[in-house]
Amino acid sequence: MRLPLEDKKFELYSIREEKTDGAFGAYPAERKIEQKIDFGFVLLDKPSGIRSKTAAATAKKILAPLGAKKIGYSGTLEA
Amino acid sequence: MPLAINSATKALAELLVGGKEYIALMHVHKDFELDDLNKTLKQFTGVISQLPPVRSNVKRQYRDREIYYLDVLEIEGNDVLFKVGVQSGTYIRKLISDIGEKLGTGAHMIELRRTKVSTLSEKSGLVTLQDLDDAVYFYQNEKDDRLLKKCIQNIEDALDFMPKVIVSDEAVDTVAHGSPVAVPGITGFNHFDKGDRIFISTLKGELIAIGNAVMSSDELLSAKGGIAVKNDTVIMKTGLYPAYHRQNQT
Numbered sequence: 001m002r003l004p005l006e007d008k009k010f011e012l013y014s015i016r017e018e019k020t021d022g023a024f025g026a027y028p029a030e031r032k033i034e035q036k037i038d039f040g041f042v043l044l045d046k047p048s049g050i051r052s053k054t055a056a057a058t059a060k061k062i063l064a065p066l067g068a069k070k071i072g073y074s075g076t077l078e079a
Numbered sequence: 080m081p082l083a084i085n086s087a088t089k090a091l092a093e094l095l096v097g098g099k100e101y102i103a104l105m106h107v108h109k110d111f112e113l114d115d116l117n118k119t120l121k122q123f124t125g126v127i128s129q130l131p132p133v134r135s136n137v138k139r140q141y142r143d144r145e146i147y148y149l150d151v152l153e154i155e156g157n158d159v160l161f162k163v164g165v166q167s168g169t170y171i172r173k174l175i176s177d178i179g180e181k182l183g184t185g186a187h188m189i190e191l192r193r194t195k196v197s198t199l200s201e202k203s204g205l206v207t208l209q210d211l212d213d214a215v216y217f218y219q220n221e222k223d224d225r226l227l228k229k230c231i232q233n234i235e236d237a238l239d240f241m242p243k244v245i246v247s248d249e250a251v252d253t254v255a256h257g258s259p260v261a262v263p264g265i266t267g268f269n270h271f272d273k274g275d276r277i278f279i280s281t282l283k284g285e286l287i288a289i290g291n292a293v294m295s296s297d298e299l300l301s302a303k304g305g306i307a308v309k310n311d312t313v314i315m316k317t318g319l320y321p322a323y324h325r326q327n328q329t
Contacts, residue, residue, distance in 0.1 A: 001100075001147070001148040001150060001162065001164055002164075003097065003098035003099075003100060003147055003164050003195060003197075003198075004098060004147060005097045005098055005197055005198055005240040006198050006240075008240050010242060010243070010269035010270065011269065011270060012243075012267055012268070012269060013267060013268055013269070013270075013296065013300065014266070014267040015265060015266055015267055015268075016266055017266075018247050018248075018266045018282060019282075020248050020281065020282035020283050021248050024248060024251075024319060024320045024321065025251070025281055025283055025285050025319050025320060026283065026285070027283045027284060027285075028233040028235045028236070028283070028284050028285060029233075031233065032224075033218060033224050033227055033228065033231070036228070036231050036233065037084055037085060037231070038084070038085045038086055038087065038315075038316060039086075039087055039233055039234045039235065039285070039286065039314070039315075040083070040084040040085070040087055040231040040232065040233065040234065041081055041082060041083045041084065041087055041231070041232055041233075041234050041237055042081075042082045042084070042206060042211065042230055042231055042232070043080070043081055043082075043199060043201075043203060043204055043205050043206065043232065044080045044081075044082050044205070044206060044207075044208070044211075045080075045201075045205040045206060045207045046080045047207070047208070052080055055080065055208065056080075056082055058208055059082050059208060059211060062208065062211050062212050062215055063084065063211070063215065065215065065219065066215065066218075067085075068084045068085060069085060070084070070085050070086075070088050071082055071083070071084060071088065072082070072083045072087075072088030072089075072091050073080055073081065073082045073083070073091075074080070074081050074083075074091050074094055074095060074196065
C-alpha cells in the first residue's frame with residue numbers, strides 16, 4: 001500500500017536551457033563524503049529499547065570525526 | 080528513524096507533513112467475530128474524526144485525519160497485527176482504543192513500529208549504529224568510502240515529494256544568503272500553488288533552501304519579474320557558488 005505522497009509525479013516546465021558550471025557544487029549522486037556530510041541523512045534502524053535521543057547522540061559521536069557537528073532526528077511516534 | 084546531519088537538520092520539519100505508515104499490534108479485550116472486526120476497521124479508513132489524547136502536544140479538540148489504508152496482517156487469539164497508512168498527526172494509540180470502543184470490546188495498543196515517513200520507508204536503506212561505525216572505520220582507516228556513501232544519503236532524496244524551483248548558477252549564492260528567489264533567476268520549475276513549500280534547487284539538483292511560494296507556477300509562467308519564492312530555511316552554505324554582484328540594482 002502506498003501513501004498519497006509516494007505517487008506524486010512532477011512535470012518540469014523549462015523556462016530556458018542553461019548550463020551549470022562543474023567547478024561549483026556537486027551533483028548529489030557524485031558528492032564526496034566531505035560534501036555529503038552537509039547535505040546528509042541516515043535512516044537509522046534504531047535498536048528497540050533505547051531512546052531516540054540516545055541513538056542520535058551515539059550516531060553523532062560516530063560521525064563527529066567526519067565533521068558532523070549537529071544531528072537532528074524526527075522521532076515522534078504519535079503513539 | 081531519520082537522522083539528519085548538520086544543516087540538513089533544518090529540512091527535517093518538511094518530512095513531518097508527509098504521511099506515515101505504522102505496523103501496530105492491537106490487543107482486543109474480549110473475543111470477537113472476524114466479520115465484526117473487518118466491518119469496524121472499514122469504518123476507520125478514509126476521513127475520521129479523532130480527539131487527541133490527554134497527554135499530547137496539541138489542543139484537545141476533535142480534528143479530521145485521513146487514514147489512507149488499514150490492512151490486517153495477522154490475527155492470533157485476541158491480538159491483531161495491522162499495517163496502517165495515516166495522515167501526519169494521527170494518534171495510533173487513540174485509533175486503536177476508538178476501534179475497540181466501536182467493536183464493543185475495548186482494545187489497547189501493545190506495540191508500534193513506524194515503517195514509513197513521507198516517501199522514506201524501511202526499504203530505502205536502513206542502517207544500524209554498528210553499520211555506521213563500521214563504515215566510518217573503513218573510510219578513515221582503509222580509505223574506502225563505499226560503505227559510508229551507502230549509509231549517508233542525500234537530503235534531496237528525502238524531499239523528492241516537494242515541488243522544485245530551479246535557479247541558475249548566478250542566483251545560487253544570493254539564495255544561500257537568504258534572499259528570496261526572483262523570477263529572472265529561475266530556469267525551470269514543477270507545478271505548485273501559491274503558499275506551497277518549495278524545494279529551491281541548483282541546476283545540479285542540490286538543495287539550496289526551502290521556502291513558500293508567493294505566486295503559483297501558472298502565475299510564474301507569465302511573470303516578467305518579482306519574487307516567486309520567499310525562502311525561510313537555508314540549507315546550503317554560502318560560498319559554494321560564486322557571488323555575483325547585483326549590477327542591475329539601483
